[in-house]
Amino acid sequence: MAEKKKTRKKSPKTKKSVKCTILYTFLAILLVGLSIGIDQVYRMCYKNICTKSGESTYLYVHTRMSLDELMAYMKTDYTIESPYNFRLHARLLHFTYVMPGKYKVDAVEADLDFIRRLRNGEQTPVKVTFNNIRTKKQLAGKLSQQLLVDSVSIVSLLNDAKFLEAYGMKPETAVCLFIPNTYEMYWSVSARGLVDKFYGEYKRFWNEERLEKAEKAGLTPVEVAILASIVEEETNKASERPIVAGLYINRLRRGMLLQADPTVKFAVGDFGIRRVLNKHLQIDSPYNTYRYKGLPPGPIRIPTAAAMDAVLNYTKHKYIYMCAKETFNGEHNFATTLAEHNRNAARYQRALNQRRIMR
16 A cells, blocks of 8 residues: 655644734735825925025024914015914914024925924024123123124123122123133023123133132232233233233232223223323223222223233233333333333334324
């Protein structure tokens, strides 16, 4: 008799593997179908915000706006493809109003993404820069040109003695908090937030190393800023600043009057004076260092970081007199004796007369 062929039965493991493969395939097909469906729903329901310029731009919101106010405000520069969808998505995201700020708008983007960003207050920071500032009014004006905050609010805080106590400042020294540079901040920052921001930068500038140098020079950080403001007004030559700083430190230590012409110009309120006359020296002001010993009550300009570092790294020498050179190249003649200084001053006075510079 012929032998019967033995049939091999599939093992339970093999059956299970086949079932898993079928299941995974089904799930994969289902997921692909769902993703396609979701994409189609997205394309049908989610419309775009488009800039009319065809390029990415920024939306500046000056005051808190409701949804209707926002849509009306955007009409000039933007196209909302479906106002109906825009309102629907705003309700779904519980959007009620947008806070003041600077918001980036891509050339084309989904309204849902745009609404979400506004709702979350996701602003784009702005770069704020300032330099060559002498007064609070100038500072406030420069900052308000770049930010939403108005200059009056800034000046008001910088004159508020009680408010400034928390920062260790007085109205006369408030500008010490502001070190010329470029900073990133939100366009809608408040006046108080602005002062807080610069106070943080001020604390970072005055690190342990600089504080140690100030202490060795016998100065506080505020006094360094005041002296640096005088040094910076005295010379536009960076190489001279440590020398000028050393000269004034020598005079302070000897208890001498600083007799710094820039402080007189500040007291008079005329920085255009080229020839300081006796009538200018008679003005009764704590900023007149020809009449009052020591440093003036506050800076006569907002000093740069470089000027403050020049004071902290002042040159050690014996000079106690200085006079602008008769060449008018911005440099100075330095002297250790009054006789030598008088000769330097006479040459400078003759040069002024020859050029008919009388004020």
